[in-house]
Structures are given as C-alpha cells and as structure tokens.
Amino acid sequence: xxxxxxWRRRGAGVLLLACAVGVASPAEVDSSGELRLQPxxxxxxxxxxxxAANSLVPxxxxxxxxxxxxxxxxxxxxHPAATRPWLSVLAADVLxxxxxPEGGPTDNASRINELHAASDFGAWxxxxxxxxxxxxVGYGFRPNDVVEQERRRTLLxxxxxxxxxxxxxxxxxxxxxxxxxxxxxxxGDPVDAQRGALENxxxxxxxxxxxxxxxxxxxxxxxxxxxSIGAALAFVATDELELHASARALQRHDGWTLDAQAGxxxxxxxxxSQATLGSTSQWLVGASWTGQQQQSVLxxxxxxxxxxxxxxxxxxxxxxxxxxxxxxxxGLPPGPVTAAAGNLAWQTTPLDVPNxxxxxxxxxxxxxxxxxxxxxxxxxxxxxxxxxxxxGVQWQGDRWRxxxxxxxxxxxxxALLAQLPQRRVGVLGAAxxx
Amino acid sequence: MTTNLRWLSLLFTAFAATVxxxxxxxxxxxxxxxxxxxxxxxxxxxxxxxxTNRDGSPDKERRYTVFVQAQHKSLVLxxxxxxxxxxxxxxxxxxxxxxxxxxxxxxxxxSQKLLGDASTGDIATMxxxxxxxxxxxxxxxxxxxxxxxxxxxxxxxxxxxVTYQRIELWLGKTRHEPIRAELYVQSDKLAKQARFVxxxxxxxxQVTEMVLLDQLSNHKETRVRYVSRQGKxxxxxxxxxxxxxxxxxxx
Numbered sequence: 001x002x003x004x005x006x007w008r009r010r011g012a013g014v015l016l017l018a019c020a021v022g023v024a025s026p027a028e029v030d031s032s033g034e035l036r037l038q039p040x041x042x043x044x045x046x047x048x049x050x051x052a053a054n055s056l057v058p059x060x061x062x063x064x065x066x067x068x069x070x071x072x073x074x075x076x077x078x079h080p081a082a083t084r085p086w087l088s089v090l091a092a093d094v095l096x097x098x099x100x101p102e103g104g105p106t107d108n109a110s111r112i113n114e115l116h117a118a119s120d121f122g123a124w125x126x127x128x129x130x131x132x133x134x135x136x137v138g139y140g141f142r143p144n145d146v147v148e149q150e151r152r153r154t155l156l157x158x159x160x161x162x163x164x165x166x167x168x169x170x171x172x173x174x175x176x177x178x179x180x181x182x183x184x185x186x187x188g189d190p191v192d193a194q195r196g197a198l199e200n201x202x203x204x205x206x207x208x209x210x211x212x213x214x215x216x217x218x219x220x221x222x223x224x225x226x227x228s229i230g231a232a233l234a235f236v237a238t239d240e241l242e243l244h245a246s247a248r249a250l251q252r253h254d255g256w257t258l259d260a261q262a263g264x265x266x267x268x269x270x271x272x273s274q275a276t277l278g279s280t281s282q283w284l285v286g287a288s289w290t291g292q293q294q295q296s297v298l299x300x301x302x303x304x305x306x307x308x309x310x311x312x313x314x315x316x317x318x319x320x321x322x323x324x325x326x327x328x329x330x331g332l333p334p335g336p337v338t339a340a341a342g343n344l345a346w347q348t349t350p351l352d353v354p355n356x357x358x359x360x361x362x363x364x365x366x367x368x369x370x371x372x373x374x375x376x377x378x379x380x381x382x383x384x385x386x387x388x389x390x391x392g393v394q395w396q397g398d399r400w401r402x403x404x405x406x407x408x409x410x411x412x413x414x415a416l417l418a419q420l421p422q423r424r425v426g427v428l429g430a431a432x433x434x
Numbered sequence: 435m436t437t438n439l440r441w442l443s444l445l446f447t448a449f450a451a452t453v454x455x456x457x458x459x460x461x462x463x464x465x466x467x468x469x470x471x472x473x474x475x476x477x478x479x480x481x482x483x484x485x486t487n488r489d490g491s492p493d494k495e496r497r498y499t500v501f502v503q504a505q506h507k508s509l510v511l512x513x514x515x516x517x518x519x520x521x522x523x524x525x526x527x528x529x530x531x532x533x534x535x536x537x538x539x540x541x542x543x544x545s546q547k548l549l550g551d552a553s554t555g556d557i558a559t560m561x562x563x564x565x566x567x568x569x570x571x572x573x574x575x576x577x578x579x580x581x582x583x584x585x586x587x588x589x590x591x592x593x594x595x596v597t598y599q600r601i602e603l604w605l606g607k608t609r610h611e612p613i614r615a616e617l618y619v620q621s622d623k624l625a626k627q628a629r630f631v632x633x634x635x636x637x638x639x640q641v642t643e644m645v646l647l648d649q650l651s652n653h654k655e656t657r658v659r660y661v662s663r664q665g666k667x668x669x670x671x672x673x674x675x676x677x678x679x680x681x682x683x684x685x
Contacts, residue, residue: 171677
C-alpha cells in the first residue's frame, strides 16, 4: 500500500508557498489554473474473475462504476530577483479534487502535484522538492521514464503527481546531464513500502543532439531493484516522419507473483503479492507521421519484461476457471462459495500493471482541424488478440475545452483485456482555464 | 572640355550602374526589410495573435513570448490560459515541444510544428535575409488596384526548416519596407496572404502588426501584433532542448 503524505504535511507545503508568494511582488509571480468537471459512465463486464465473484456472491467485490469528478488545478511560480541564484524559482501545482461515485460517498482526491525550489547557476541548475521529471521518447510506453514512471494512455490528459527528489543538471549547447535522487524519504524503508515508482533510487540521464537525432543514455540504481541501464533515440527522418526507439536492461524488477502454495483451490488470504524478481528487459520502437492537413498516425510496438509471462497468465486463467467451477458446485455450503468468490476477486490483483501482456502494438490516428482534435487509437496484445479501442473528440477555445472519450475493452473470450472489470468507459470533460 | 565631358559621362554611367545593382541586390533589400520587423539579431518579442472568422466575428486570441536569437534559434513560450506552460524551441531545422503536464521535451517534425492554434513559424520567424534567396521581378503597384509602386521580389527557401517554401514579397521602393507578401507552402499552394502595418504610415520605422489571410482552408484572418520588442540575448542553456522542462525567470 503506497504511503500518502498526511493532510498536515500537504497543508504545510501549500502554506509555505502561499507565504513566499505573499511577500513577492506581483511582477515576480506567475499563476494559472483550470477548473474541470468530468462525468464518467461505465459499462461493467459480464465476464472475467470479478464478474464471476459477484455472480457467486452478489456484491462481494463492488466494482467502481459511473460517477462524477470535480477538479481545480492551481499552478504558481515565484521568481525572486535574479541576484539570488540559490533560489531562482519556487513553484507549485496543487490539485483539489473530489470523486463522487454513483450511489457512494464523495472521496477527496486532492494532492500536491509539485512543490519545488530551483537554483540557477547558469549552466548548472539544481532542484529540490516534489517535482515531475519525465524522461524517454515513447508515447504509449516509456521504459526509461525511470523517475516519474507516469501512467500512460489515460482517458483525459492529466498532470501526474510528482516525486520527492533532489536534482542536479548541467547544460551545454548540445548536451545535458541530469542526476536525480528520487524518493530520498523512502531510504531504508521496508521493501514493500517502496515498490515501483516509490523506490529510493539514484537516476542519471545524459543527452546529446546530433542534427536531426536526439540521443539519451540512462542509468538507475534502486535500493532493492539494483542497477538498470537504458538508451533512447528520437530521429526526424523527413519533414513528416519521426522515428523513435528506447530500450532498458534491468538487473532486478518489482512484479506480481502468485504464492506457490495457492494452487487451484481457494486460500485464506490474497495469494498475489509484489516481489523483487530477477533480470529482464523492456524496449519500444515507434514512428509518427504528420501530414500537411494536420492529420497524424502513430505506430508503436513494445515489449515489457516486467509484467507476467504468457505462461503465468495461462495459469491465472486456469485458476479462474477452477475457482469458478468450485464455487458453482451444487450443494456447496455458503462458506466455501464465499471463499471461492473472494479468491476470484483477488485474481484481479495482478491486473493493476501498465501492460498486461509483454508484447503490445499501439496505433493512433489523429486529425486536428482548427479548434478540434479527433482521435482514434487501439492497443492490441498479439498473444491473445485482446484490444483496447479509444475514440476521442476535443474542442479547444480561448478558455473552454470540451472532451468526449469512449474506450472499449475486448477481444476473444480468452483475451486478458476481455477479462477486465470494465467493458466500456465513457467520459465527458469540461475545463475552464484561467 | 571634351575630355572632361567624357569623364563626367563615365562617372555618371558608373554611378547609375551601382544604384541599379543596389536596387536589385536581393540580400540587401531583405536585410533592409528585416530591419522593420526585428531591428536586431537577438530580441524578446511579446506577441498577441487574434484570429477572426470570415464573417468578422472573433475566433480566438493567443499570447506568446518569443525569444528570437541569431543563427535561426527561437524559443516560443505560450502565455494564454488555454496553452499556458507550452513551449516550442526551434534550432535551425530542428524543433522540440514541451507540454506542461509531462515536463518532457519532445522532438517534433516540421509538419508537427504547424499543428495548434497558430503556426509557430509565423510568430517566431522574423527574418527573411537569412532564410531566403531570390530575384527581383520588377516594379509593380503595391496593391493590385493601387497606385504606389513597389519592388516585387520572388523568394525561395534557402534552408529546409522554414514554414513557407516560396514567398512573393512587395517592398516599398524608397525605404524597402515590407508592404505585402504571398506565402506558399511546400506543395506550392498559396497558404496565406500577408500585409504589414507600421507605427508611422508616413515615415515607417517598425512593423507593429502582420495581418495574415488564410487561403488554404478556413479563410480566417490572423493579426499578429508585436506588443513590445526589446534586445535580449538568452543564456545558452535556455536553447538546450532539455532545458525546456525548467522554469527560467523571464524579465
């Protein structure tokens, strides 16, 4: 379970920024923001382990359904006089958000996305605080986004939550080097308190530009995942065509494992847990083409060795079927039926990953005439022919922006993407910028 | 006496030839025209872009801070609420975009540079002399139905990354100030017609506004107003693509 900063700590951060801004002259302060309203409708899946669990014991595992989200995102930065290079910028991005699921209580989803200070010594730049540091060159997947580890392909664009970090950067005309100590607050914590993007780690990036090509080299040392190295390239081949590639080799990685004792029968506790696993790799190749009429095509293929293998998923499927069959045995007392239903609900645990299958194909078409942005994309998992299809339309004015997005998950019965709790999701968005 | 007359005649011929050559010296004409748009190699320009529909109703308004630097380097900061935090960096024929949510500089193609509300080339390119070569077509009326005479230049892009492949440009005959232009894209289609508005129409010193009329699709009118210009050499680090993710103090 991720450790979240307390409201007292968040409030202190906002208060600190407010005090700093309060003593600054208006000319030194830059501020902006956005108010957003996002109703969502969800069509639940009648297949998959969660549906099977609720079919055995109705309501045992409530599924997040339709609802409404209200957000206010406030951004501010304070630039003191240039004679103070040790404090060149103090910046914050605060999200005030509330989720109101259909028929449920309102959930406070507010957070501080960014709160950081920077020092400017010319070619040398330093930063400290909670900050978004995004690396790598891909769209659908970014193996070398080793600091932020941003969740990709969200329904609507959103500012991710930054990471606590210390940062040193050096800039030359065509090269840049960055060293980041991310999550220093987790140093020495138990391994389970610093999984994934929460791990205490040192990360470095070296960048150079050679004409139409951008080259990146990456290295990361995590407290329990140890070393990883990576490289990425973005290359503009013609006026319309851009090619990109990224690869990373990992000494160890965090991933889901099934308790070896679990077998096919119900067990008393969730048999799925995060563990530190062995070496693996991740890579991506992609191309984007943009035409004169503002139409574009993006094609990407990637491999993610940190997710479960095809054999692991076959065993997952077999366990689902065995649990459902066990729970449906005629004359079974309520206790074992509930156990089977609970175990089926736990089977959704390993679905919480950026990529379900190791091999993925992604294609996105977009057309951007004037105020409009029309897009259609599909993520396909060749191993089982599963697919996620997303259609989107956006209208952008001077201050108002409206979005409508529809996403459908599917594929043959055996496809993982056809086993997810949701079958279709639709979101409307209205945003007013100030 | 006869010898003196011959010398005078020779001198006059040489002078006339020099004047004629200067009048047809395209780089010199473009440099003179550029002075009305920039005035110097490195500057910071606050730009307001207003778009109106064909029926005259307002369509949209965008504000930009543009750092135009020598050697075809430009940094564009989007300042309007709808685009706040977006940045575009142009280094010769190479382009990068930063979207504020991701804080990740992204390499983009020349075609992608044209996406969005305004062509970044229209607001970040302030010089013809370094980007185009061409020839003088001749003297023509400045406007098709006008009386004032202009110098008509036909220009071809001299490098890859420019927004317009061909420009037909009409300059004032005496001061060489830009009066109007026809802007053609790669496919040699007329994309926009441009005309220039000056601070003092009788004795112009600076272009205060460029009015673009779309000819390709929506026939909207875009007014690019130069709210302020000041000399500014930005630190070298600002022109590193990876620096886009940082948040420098703007004077």
